[in-house]
Amino acid sequence: MAKKPKTPIKPATTLVTAGRDTQGQHGFVNPAVYHASTVLYPTAEDQVAHRSRYQYGRRGTPTSEALEGALKELEGEQCAGVALLPSGLAAISTALLSVAGSGDHILVTDSVYRPTRVFCDGLFKRLGVTTTYYEPLIGKDIAKLLQPNTKAVFVEAPGSQSFEMQDIPAIAEVAHAKGAVVLTDNTWATPLYFRALEKGVDLSIQAGTKYIGGHSDVMIGCVAANAARYTALKATMNTLGLCVGPDDMYLALRGLRTMGVRLARHFESGVRVARWLEQRPEVARVLHPGLPGDPGHAIWKRDFTGACGLFSIVLKPAPEKAVHAFMDALSLFGMGFSWGGFESLVILFDCSEYRTATKWAPGGPTLRFHIGLEDVDDLIADLERGFAAMSA
Numbered sequence: 001m002a003k004k005p006k007t008p009i010k011p012a013t014t015l016v017t018a019g020r021d022t023q024g025q026h027g028f029v030n031p032a033v034y035h036a037s038t039v040l041y042p043t044a045e046d047q048v049a050h051r052s053r054y055q056y057g058r059r060g061t062p063t064s065e066a067l068e069g070a071l072k073e074l075e076g077e078q079c080a081g082v083a084l085l086p087s088g089l090a091a092i093s094t095a096l097l098s099v100a101g102s103g104d105h106i107l108v109t110d111s112v113y114r115p116t117r118v119f120c121d122g123l124f125k126r127l128g129v130t131t132t133y134y135e136p137l138i139g140k141d142i143a144k145l146l147q148p149n150t151k152a153v154f155v156e157a158p159g160s161q162s163f164e165m166q167d168i169p170a171i172a173e174v175a176h177a178k179g180a181v182v183l184t185d186n187t188w189a190t191p192l193y194f195r196a197l198e199k200g201v202d203l204s205i206q207a208g209t210k211y212i213g214g215h216s217d218v219m220i221g222c223v224a225a226n227a228a229r230y231t232a233l234k235a236t237m238n239t240l241g242l243c244v245g246p247d248d249m250y251l252a253l254r255g256l257r258t259m260g261v262r263l264a265r266h267f268e269s270g271v272r273v274a275r276w277l278e279q280r281p282e283v284a285r286v287l288h289p290g291l292p293g294d295p296g297h298a299i300w301k302r303d304f305t306g307a308c309g310l311f312s313i314v315l316k317p318a319p320e321k322a323v324h325a326f327m328d329a330l331s332l333f334g335m336g337f338s339w340g341g342f343e344s345l346v347i348l349f350d351c352s353e354y355r356t357a358t359k360w361a362p363g364g365p366t367l368r369f370h371i372g373l374e375d376v377d378d379l380i381a382d383l384e385r386g387f388a389a390m391s392a
């Protein structure tokens with residue numbers, strides 16, 4: 001093992017030290033990448049008894065253990081273990097499948113990542129699980145929606161397009177009193193900025209595709225579980241035969257080492273651009289819980305220690321052509337969906353197409369930005385060019 005410091009360490013240090021086994025790697029800093037399926041046993045007796053450190057490539061290798069171990073340490077003491085899945089969406093569906101089945105009911109925030117909704121309304125429904133979507137700001141009133149067969153409450157804060165915050169500790173308290181499991185999609189904050197398991201969440205999911213990978217070159221997901229949920233989570237994953245390719249696990253582990261510095265920069269630059277956008281005459285509202293004027297700011301300040309680079313804006317009413325002109329004039333903002341990489345992004349979105357528990361009527365076109373690691377002055381200059389094209 002890498003030498004452990006004697007005093008408690010901070011998350012930035014954990015990112016560097018966690019999951020490392022220098023001696024086991026012949027002194028090298030990073031682990032080997034095991035491309036592996038079968039495991040050979042030295043004797044017939046060992047084979048019959050399944051006696052070996054590893055059983056089968058799908059069920060774990062030194063590479064998967066290094067990443068799982070690092071993520072577990074990062075999640076903190078309440079984490080009993082981490083499951084690695086081939087995408088963020090696979091992490092969401094596996095976590096949900098580990099808590100509910102035929103005849104059960106679940107509660108899901110109306111602000112949830114849309115493909116989570118597609119899973120609940122499609123496959124989960126076919127399996128006999130019913131879903132009720134709830135108003136994201138519901139807080140303790142979630143009690144009114146809990147039924148005797150409610151097995152899970154899914155929260156996500158902030159919503160990754162609409163950016164409502166949720167009172168997760170309050171929701172968790174009520175859910176637990178009725179025996180329901182609490183799951184969250186913690187991709188936006190990561191455990192660096194929201195300690196989900198310490199705030200009452202049982203299963204905390206991340207699309208590692210975003211900030212863990214950090215370079216837009218890997219698809220991976222993970223679920224961190226507390227002791228009550230870890231066995232069922234692992235069993236579900238193993239039954240489904242899910243595992244991650246070794247190179248993707250390695251890229252995720254490499255990304256994790258620099259996630260702290262990258263996130264700090266995304267946070268700082270994101271707030272700067274958001275503040276600049278607040279002053280623009282074309283912008284009606286900026287949806288960023290880290291800004292003092294945001295309706296979710298008080299909860300963000302109480303429960304979170306930072307923000308990533310993802311937020312949205314509502315433009316004052318403008319013709320579609322003008323909004324497209326704005327986007328097309330940008331040269332530093334790519335138009336793409338998967339955020340969390342080093343590069344800046346913009347998309348036009350509309351939540352009104354799918355929300356059911358709450359009405360989404362922002363009053364103007366809505367754009368989501370991901371603020372990357374470029375120089376923030378260059379990004380602002382690029383946005384200025386966009387606004388000039390919009391008014392032309």
Ligand SMILES: Cc1ncc(COP(=O)(O)O)c(C=O)c1O
Pocket residue numbers: 087088089090113160185187188207208209210219220221337338339
């Ligand atoms: C909030 C959120 N959760 C989950 C996912 C799914 O991650 P993946 O693309 O790795 O399946 C995404 C992807 O955009 C996301 O934005």
